[in-house]
Amino acid sequence: MIISDQFYHKVSIDIIIIVYSLIDSSRVFEEYLLPEIIGFARRPLTALKWDGTCIKIELESNLKGEVNLRILVLLKQVPDTDEVKLDPEKGTMIREGVGTVINPLDLHALESAIRLRETGNHSLCVVSMGPPVAEDALREAIAMGADRALLLTDRKFAGADTWATARALAAVANREGPFDIIMAGEKATDGETGQVGPETGAMLDIPVITYVSRIIEINDSSATVEREVEDGRELWRVPFPVLLSVTKNVNEPRLPTLAGKKKARTAQIERMGSTELELKESEIGLLGSPTRVVRISMPKISRKATLYEGSEVKEGIKEVKRLLRPYLEVNHE
Amino acid sequence: MSEIWVIAEKRGSKIHSSTFELLGKARELSEKNGFAVSLALLIEERPSEEVFDELFAGGADRVVLSVHEGFRRFDFQPYIRVLEKMIKEYSPEIVLAPATSSGRSYMPGLAALLDTGLTADCTGLDIEEGTGNLLQTRPAIGGNIIATIKTPSHRPQMATVRPKTFSPLKEKYDSKRELVQFEVEPELVKTSAQLIEFVPIGEGKKGVQDAEIIVAGGMGLRRIENMLPVYRLCKLINGTVGASRKIVDSKWLGHEAQVGLSGHTVKPKIYIAAGISGAVQHIAGMQTSEFIVAINRDRNAAIFNFADIGLVGDATEILDELVESLGAEVEK
Numbered sequence: 155m156i157i158s159d160q161f162y163h164k165v166s167i168d169i170i171i172i173v174y175s176l177i178d179s180s181r182v183f184e185e186y187l188l189p190e191i192i193g194f195a196r197r198p199l200t201a202l203k204w205d206g207t208c209i210k211i212e213l214e215s216n217l218k219g220e221v222n223l224r225i226l227v228l229l230k231q232v233p234d235t236d237e238v239k240l241d242p243e244k245g246t247m248i249r250e251g252v253g254t255v256i257n258p259l260d261l262h263a264l265e266s267a268i269r270l271r272e273t274g275n276h277s278l279c280v281v282s283m284g285p286p287v288a289e290d291a292l293r294e295a296i297a298m299g300a301d302r303a304l305l306l307t308d309r310k311f312a313g314a315d316t317w318a319t320a321r322a323l324a325a326v327a328n329r330e331g332p333f334d335i336i337m338a339g340e341k342a343t344d345g346e347t348g349q350v351g352p353e354t355g356a357m358l359d360i361p362v363i364t365y366v367s368r369i370i371e372i373n374d375s376s377a378t379v380e381r382e383v384e385d386g387r388e389l390w391r392v393p394f395p396v397l398l399s400v401t402k403n404v405n406e407p408r409l410p411t412l413a414g415k416k417k418a419r420t421a422q423i424e425r426m427g428s429t430e431l432e433l434k435e436s437e438i439g440l441l442g443s444p445t446r447v448v449r450i451s452m453p454k455i456s457r458k459a460t461l462y463e464g465s466e467v468k469e470g471i472k473e474v475k476r477l478l479r480p481y482l483e484v485n486h487e
Numbered sequence: 488m489s490e491i492w493v494i495a496e497k498r499g500s501k502i503h504s505s506t507f508e509l510l511g512k513a514r515e516l517s518e519k520n521g522f523a524v525s526l527a528l529l530i531e532e533r534p535s536e537e538v539f540d541e542l543f544a545g546g547a548d549r550v551v552l553s554v555h556e557g558f559r560r561f562d563f564q565p566y567i568r569v570l571e572k573m574i575k576e577y578s579p580e581i582v583l584a585p586a587t588s589s590g591r592s593y594m595p596g597l598a599a600l601l602d603t604g605l606t607a608d609c610t611g612l613d614i615e616e617g618t619g620n621l622l623q624t625r626p627a628i629g630g631n632i633i634a635t636i637k638t639p640s641h642r643p644q645m646a647t648v649r650p651k652t653f654s655p656l657k658e659k660y661d662s663k664r665e666l667v668q669f670e671v672e673p674e675l676v677k678t679s680a681q682l683i684e685f686v687p688i689g690e691g692k693k694g695v696q697d698a699e700i701i702v703a704g705g706m707g708l709r710r711i712e713n714m715l716p717v718y719r720l721c722k723l724i725n726g727t728v729g730a731s732r733k734i735v736d737s738k739w740l741g742h743e744a745q746v747g748l749s750g751h752t753v754k755p756k757i758y759i760a761a762g763i764s765g766a767v768q769h770i771a772g773m774q775t776s777e778f779i780v781a782i783n784r785d786r787n788a789a790i791f792n793f794a795d796i797g798l799v800g801d802a803t804e805i806l807d808e809l810v811e812s813l814g815a816e817v818e819k
Contacts, residue, residue, distance in 0.1 A: 477796075
């Protein structure tokens with residue numbers, strides 16, 4: 155079996171996917187193809203997954219690190235429960251008394267940063283704004299591989315919308331920075347706005363690349379990343395400083411190691427409030443938030459179907475057709 | 488005079504349908520507050536007259552056009568800087584943009600530069616009586632609650648709206664057709680980000696989480712070849728194929744199609760559950776869909792308690808019938 159030049163070209167990225175049906179037999183794959191891929195990539199293999207139709211081979215990341223990059227990851231803690239608790243007066247979520255975890259989508263940003271951190275003598279700082287209980291989430295980040303954790307906690311931060319949150323995060327990035335790379339998750343699983351990342355980037359006046367689905371290369375001065383959008387994939391190269399917000403396709407986050415957990419237990423979580431960040435009351439928390447939640451309602455989730463049976467099914471099909479008709483190619487755009 | 492601004496969305500160099508949906512909504516709001524509707528268009532080349540005709544007929548009183556090569560594909564800093572300058576010059580009361588990958592990126596950046604509030608993924612927009620404030624409604628916390636949000640004392644009031652949430656105008660708007668050419672200074676479009684490559688993909692390749700229509704198959708389809716009408720229906724209506732856990736466990740489809748607790752949570756406009764009985768785990772992944780059609784042979788199947796329309800019958804037969812008659816409409 156011969157591997158085409160085009161295929162070799164793709165080895166410069168971290169994941170290779172092979173459609174299995176294209177390969178004559180598993181013996182051919184294991185004996186000929188695999189050694190060739192590994193040999194060419196000159197990088198250790200970190201995973202080999204088989205999902206029934208494809209073989210996914212992950213190679214050790216080719217992120218390089220000759221200089222000491224300063225990396226910041228923005229983390230949000232989200233409630234570790236599906237139970238919704240709301241403050242009926244303020245219309246904001248009650249976070250006190252609810253266990254927190256790192257927003258699952260932020261874990262992908264953290265994983266990207268840890269992989270980069272491992273390639274050299276870089277520093278990886280994580281920051282979160284939240285109540286004191288958010289310390290647990292930051293300890294988890296340390297257990298996974300972060301060097302330093304900052305907790306922005308202050309009663310005055312409470313009730314912040316995305317603008318006021320970004321204001322505080324931008325302030326800490328300025329105070330503790332400059333950072334070469336800031337990473338954020340696509341959005342949080344509770345608020346689901348995805349606004350804090352780009353808002354923070356704009357406030358810091360740095361380029362922002364959103365929906366990063368793959369980190370192709372990070373060298374001592376720039377990042378090359380793939381961005382997944384509605385009509386295709388874009389490849390961007392951006393010099394530092396840059397803010398990247400990543401999607402969950404970017405990687406599989408690791409679990410903390412035992413040694414990491416041990417380290418995290420005694421690690422110091424640095425706390426900062428509005429005074430340290432020199433922020434005015436009018437620009438933080440509920441007071442500094444341009445938006446106000448004025449009403450909360452609970453939609454009724456259980457519905458009762460209009461049921462079409464026997465001879466009525468034809469009528470039901472007509473109803474479904476009426477529903478789908480606007481989406482037919484001919485009736486669209 | 489106060490204004491509502493809509494920021495145009497392009498796909499390639501064409502104006503995307505979400506632009507016209509927002510223009511339609513902006514006109515509706517304008518009937519309540521008397522505001523004029525402006526459309527901001529950032530584009531790489533001056534479009535043809537027909538494009539302007541469409542935008543004016545779609546509801547714009549004015550088009551503010553900014554032409555620069557750098558707008559060929561979305562780039563964060565040039566977009567937010569040019570939009571900031573435009574908005575500071577015209578001071579609109581309301582700014583709306585589609586909640587697409589670019590809208591969801593430049594709108595937060597713009598809100599940050601303008602020091603104002605932004606509400607993401609609104610499903611409803613209205614004008615509050617008395618104050619004239621924009622009432623922005625959005626689902627939150629996995630669709631478990633609906634929040635109404637205001638931006639009482641900052642301007643503009645900004646919101647993003649998912650495509651296909653609102654409808655374009657049905658009749659042509661009689662516009663006074665004001666076209667403004669907005670000159671961009673080189674300083675504003677300066678960028679350090681470099682687009683190296685763009686690889687287009689078919690729009691049909693959307694993942695199940697972002698899909699607007701999902702046709703999901705379950706074991707009620709009985710045999711793998713009965714997935715065929717599912718695929719055919721998806722092709723007709725630009726839908727995405729979904730599946731129950733059992734289908735994925737049986738390797739009929741990959742995990743990317745799985746809907747439910749151990750798969751993906753989805754929130755499409757229309758969810759068609761074909762031959763899915765409605766296990767709790769599956770329901771948890773699709774119950775916040777806007778409209779649910781369930782097809783199942785068992786009239787007591789749990790799925791019917793969570794559907795808007797239920798068809799009691801064989802899923803394969805019913806799908807075949809839908810494909811056949813909708814297919815005939817396309818042929819015509």
